[in-house]
Amino acid sequence: MYRYDSYDQSIVDARVEEFRDQTQRRLAGQLTEDQFKPLRLMNGLYLQLHAYMLRVAIPYGTLSGRQMRKLGEIAAKYDRGYGHFTTRQNLQYNWIKLADAPDILAELATVEMHAIQTSGNCIRNISSDQYAGVSADEVADPRPWAELLRQWSTFHPEFTYLPRKFKIAVIASEDDRSAMRLHDIGLKLVSRDGRTGAEVYAGGGMGRTPMVAPLIRDFVPEDEIVSYLEACLRVYNRYGRRDNKYKARIKILVHELGVEEYKRQVEEEFAHMRTLGLNPPTEELDRIRAYFAGPAYETGLEDSIDRSDPAFALWVDRQVAAHKQPGYAIVNISLKPRGGIPGDASAEQIALVAELAEQYSLDELRVTHAQNLVLPHVKMADLHAIWQKLDEAGLAEANLDLITDIIACPGLDYCSLANARSIPLAQKLSERFAAADRQKELGELKVKISGCINACGHHHAGHIGVLGVDRKGVENFQLSLGGSGAEDASVGQITGPGFSEDGVVDAIEKVTNLYLEQREEGERFLDTYRRLGMKPFKEAIYG
Amino acid sequence: MVEFLSFREGETGQEPAVTVESFTGQSNSTAVRIEAGEDARELLPHLDRLSLVEVNFPAFGDGRGYSAARILREAGYQGELRAVGDVLVDQIVAMRRCGFDSFRPDKALDDAAVERALHRYDDVYQKTIDGRRPIWAKRHPETVNG
Structure with missing residues (x-):
């Protein structure tokens, strides 16, 4: 670290x-x-x-x-x-x-943390893959890049009063666990001729005008990433709209200029920027990289798991992912207990996870964009002990990527922007679909709930998305289907008229029933939706 | 209270600044004022006859002027670069980093607050045209100094 x-x-x-x-x-x-x-x-x-x-x-x-x-x-x-x-x-x-x-x-x-640029029209916290450094398929650990960019963006003198907030994600795997293409800028590390660089995507985002970011450059070498991003940001700072905050994100600029014209302007600016010596030397990235060098893994470890306890086996199958190092595993900790508030953790639970990280995960843990936690370096032999401790603390839910692993914004229970309450809906859904067998039967199904058009709950990217709106003083929930924040990124389509809180839970049930009837071998909900299109789902809901 | 702040040696520009349009049209003026949204690059062919460029900030949150300033300095402009308009004390340091060397805010600034702001941070992460050595250069003196 x-x-x-x-x-x-x-x-x-x-x-x-x-x-x-x-x-x-x-x-x-x-x-x-x-x-x-x-x-x-x-x-x-x-x-x-x-x-x-x-x-x-x-x-x-x-x-x-x-x-x-x-x-x-x-x-x-x-x-x-x-x-x-x-x-x-x-x-x-x-x-x-x-x-x-x-x-x-x-x-x-005192623990090297801060709240700098977590709001305002500036470059926000850089996000990345929760499996960075431990997944077998990554080109390189993306976090050294993210740290380099954290420093570059901290109090950036030119880009602190942008037209609107600016979010950057860095990933390095084919599997996108960070919704990279729904960021203002997404970087995907790639290797070319033995050099590491990034594919750059620009102009993605959610909010009231969701867009999947197009590729604007297929390779920026690692020692030029800062000057390239300065070029992207300068074009945006100069020409992004400031007359309407709802049209001020970079996605609107890229859309209105057209991708080719935005690219052209960035390239022109980049040609200038690269002459200014703005990039840290490669030694700086190497310095940062050294902190992220793989920890001292033990070798020759047992790499089978005693599955005799069925509840433990169920949890392992759902929550544990493959680690690049034999004998180790990645543990996903669900913050989506039955009927709970997505993403909330008590002080005691936070303390417990801290202890588990120190004792069992080489003193490291991760937070995921789906509002869960990860212990990235766990010996397989320790899984059972960890599971027992999590279970005692109410953290052993086995629902990763299932229908109850719901993303939800804080909504009208807290947020001054919200039109509707997200949390009670998430809780009702969690209860309705609580049965473990049913969740397993439904398979991967990402449900995302936003309490207003700003889309903090990523509803556009939900296989099933719910948007809360205010209709004449009454909370109303619009349903959308077919979104994805993963490598197959897409924006969901609204089914039709909205529902009451209970009504939208019923509608989701109808949609999932149709999926179970219609799915073909190996299809996830999203695949079936993409094959069949909206029509049959609409009929099932409103028919 | 500070109504005008200059980091330049010697005199500062007194001549009233003209609009970019009249300046690039025919004027023999040596002072020009850039409004937010105007392209600073239009001035680049004329930098040698300019002694004062004012950049207007219509609202503190409108950050276009930061880019305008850096563009002028990156092109080698040596004259006075003045931030005017809704300029707040908390922005002076970033503006200095972008090349501004004088300030005429709509609302006068508190002297003590300016002093505190100027000395708050010892080091910076980015290289700009202000000549300050960024932290990465200090971390790798041999490499960066060749």
Whole structure:
């Protein structure tokens, strides 16, 4: 894992003091809320319906046990005893007092963490693959790139007042576990003639105008990625729309200019940028890479699992993924218990996962964009012990990628933008489909719920997506089918008129029943939908 | 309170700035004002006769002026580059990094707040045209200095 040097630490420490100063001026009445708002928003502090919400950055979703433990301590000390893991691999505290925010940031800084650029119209936390460094098929670990870009984007002088927020993801596998093509810029590492570089995708996003990012360059060598991204961002900063915040994301610029014209402008800017010496030397990426070098794995380990306990075997089949190192496994920890709030974890659960990471996973864990956790380096021989501890803590749900592994935004229970409550719907769905056999029968089925058009719950990318809207003061839920955030990225299509909360649960049941009737051998729900199209599903729902 | 802030040695431009259109048209003016959305590159053929470029920030959140400034400096402009309009104390450092060397904000700035902002951060992650050595260069002095 990356560790701060004195430069990194001093920047984060200075940021804490800067924010402490700004907060004190606000509390003393020297700053009005209007003046304070842009300052706090640069630091992930939102004023929500009931309290301040603080969003903490978890760069590329990687944490050490010590960092995770600190997140739990903060939840217990300053929040109501829990935290919420988000679709950007971050953590949100929902019940923060303004006066405490500087102290929380100071505590985070002691474990090399911060909330810099977790909001505002700037380059946000860089996200990545939760299996980075441990999946067998990756070209290279994408996290050194993500860390290089974290540093490059931190307080970037030219790109801090962009037309709108800007999200970057870096992956390195064919399997896309990061919804890379639904980011403003997505990088996919590739190897060419023995050199590592990136395919660059630009102009993806969700919100009210969902788009899958097109490829704009098939290879940028690793020692030019910074100048290439500066070119992409400069064209966007200069020409992205500022007249309408709903048309301000880069996807609209790329769409309105056309991909070819955007590419042309970027290439022209890049030709200029590459003469300016903006790229760190390769030694810098090598320096960062050294922190991510594979840990000291043991060899000659047992690589079979005692499956005599059926509940354990069920969990292994669902939650455990192949590791590149023989004798090791990747453990997915579900934060989607039956009837629970997707992505929420209590302070005690956070502390337990921190302990498990230290004891069993070479002191490392990951957060996924699907709001779950991962222990990336677990010896197969330890799986049973881990499962027992997770089970005692209510963390042994076996539903990875199944219908109850629901992504949901905080919705109207917390969020001041929301039109509808996402969480109670997620809970109802989780209860309706709770039976393990039924979930297994339905197979991979990604359900994603957003409480408003901003699409924080990624509903456009759900095999089944639900969007909550306000219809004359009443919550209404629109259903969409056929989205995907994976390597086969697509945007879901709305089925038709919306439903009440109970109505949409019934509609989802009808849709899944039709799938079970109509599917062919080996088809997932998404495959059957793509083969049959909307019509039969529509008939099943409204017919 | 600070109504005008300059980091230049010697005199600063007093001449009223004209619009980009009138400047590139015929003017023999040496001062020009770029509005947000105007293309700074239109000035590039005329940099040698310019002594003051004002870049207007109609709202603090409109960041186009940062790109305009860097573009001018990257093209070798040496004259005064002044940020005017809705310029806040928390933006001075980033603007300096993009090449601005004088400031005339709509609302005067607090002296102490300016001082604090200027000395808040010792180091920077990015290379720009301000001449500061980025952190990556300090980490690898042999490589970067050749």
